[in-house]
Amino acid sequence: MAALRPGYRRELADGTAVFFEARRNQCPWCGSARLGGRLRTTDLLQHKPGVFTLDRCHDCGHLFQNPRLNERGLAFYYRDFYDGLGGDRLDGVFAGRTASYRARAASVRPHLTGPAEWLDVGTGHGHFCASAAEVLPQVVFDGLDRSDGAELARRAGRVRHGHRGTFTALAARRPGTYDVVSMFHYLEHATDPQEELEAACAALRPGGLLVIDVPDPECRFARLLGRWWLPWLQPQHLHLAPAGNLRRRLEGTGFTVLAQEHARAHDAVDLVAAAWLALDALAPREDLPWLPEPPGAVRRAARGAVLLAGVPLLLAAALLDRAVAGPLAERLGLTNAYRLIARREAEKPPAAGGRRQGVLFTRESRLPARTWHQVHDS
Known part of the structure; x- marks a missing residue:
């Protein structure tokens, strides 16, 4: 603690404002300017200084951190959480979630047709891969992480290859390599979720599977518990997409959604x-x-x-x-996460919109959220 304190003191000398980008006036998901404050909170886990705000788009329902952390801020608030001071503690937490990891693998098993190569994005130390391999012995697992966790997972024998870096860079280097890509509680951390979905489309072979677990911002616990709802996880979670938004975005990126699960993705905590x-x-x-x-x-x-x-x-x-x-979570709307399993199609559909000034505009942005649901569902 004494050795780390001077470094943190230097980083905080200019205050916390230097860790944030400028505030956005448009929804990063649909481009709407109809935004409203949803949550204002502090760092309840590490207790690092700073105040964080989640805004909600009144048109599409997307929730996002606004203003968002910049690269300097992300580095500051992630430091000593998954590694350093917090490394051993988090490794112990993740290592003890074997039953949850096996359940994730079991959800995908009905959609597999034989041996497969699987990339786990945001793998940490590879504990999921080790547990999933016991459920799916015909699958070979690789792991990707920004930290050195993936390399540690390879040394421990939990993955075949441990890649360090960004998913977009790996997908560009190794297109069409994998039969399955998983993003378990990864997409909400991404600065640009659309880029991550496009990377998944590139990394998968035609017919390959994409598995995504993310927090469900429509969970009733999010309203009942307020800032004490753990999946808000500020300041790490940058985007929280309702299930309908993510389904449509997957379909527009070249995927067909095969399954949407809530109870099986729920963690009763x-x-x-x-x-x-x-x-x-x-x-x-x-x-x-x-x-x-x-x-x-x-x-x-x-x-x-x-x-x-x-x-x-x-x-x-x-x-x-x-x-x-736990037992009544789905019936009462209390499931805190959802899982989408999607198949990459051979051909990507024509783009429904385009990027303009850093915002992804799609047909979702042209209709109010309720109207778009009615049109899409019909």
């Missing part, structure tokens, strides 16, 4: 995660290198007391998640 975030916010801060100074003995004792007093709340929330919210 909403209430216990909200309880933890609230307790952690209430308690005095632990020692963190981006804070001006380490906490003293009194603050450390107070933090321990608050968290200990909150144990019954955490247990009750976990019980409700498992016993009530």
Whole structure:
């Protein structure tokens, strides 16, 4: 902590405004100017300084961080989360999700026809690939990540090849290489989701499968829990697309959606995660290198007391998640994520729109959201 504190102090010397781009006046998904504030919050996980806003498009329903973090901001807020100080903790969390990883693989199994090469985008340390290989022994897994996690996954034998870098760059180098591409809770982190979908179309062979899991911003928990809903995950989540928006975008990019799943993508942690975030916010801060100074003995004792007093709340929330919210999640509209499984067609459809001043305009932007749903569904 002491060694890292001077570096963070230098980065924060000019304040947090330097970490953001200019505020957008148009929806990055459909180009509409009818925007409204949806959420204003702080970093509830790392507690790095800064305030973050999610805006909602009143035409298409897309939610996005506005103003969005720039490259400097992304580097600052990701640092010590998946690697560094947070590396061991997150690795332990991901390693313990074997059942969830197996369920993801099982969702894809009915759509596979034989041996396949699979690229897991945003693979981290490759724990999903290791678990999925047990469910799908005929599949060979590669992993891609911006960090050195993919290389660590290769050394651990969890993937055949571990690629480091961006998906767009890899797809350009190796077009038509894979039978399956997965993006499990990756697309919401992307600065340009459309580019990632186009990269998937390029990387897949005709007939190949794209599997996407993303948070569902239409989940009722998002409204009921407010800023304590874990999938907001500010400042990391830049885009939160309703399922209908993403389905139509996939169809316009050269895919046919084969399945849309909500219950199987749901992770029953909403209430216990909200309880933890609230307790952690209430308690005095632990020692963190981006804070001006380490906490003293009194603050450390107070933090321990608050968290200990909150144990019954955490247990009750976990019980409700498992016993009530989990089994009834889909029926009550409480599923916190959705999964789309799509097939890449041999030919891409003609573009419905074009890029103009950094905004992707499609036919979605020409009709109000409700009217477009009615036209499309008919």
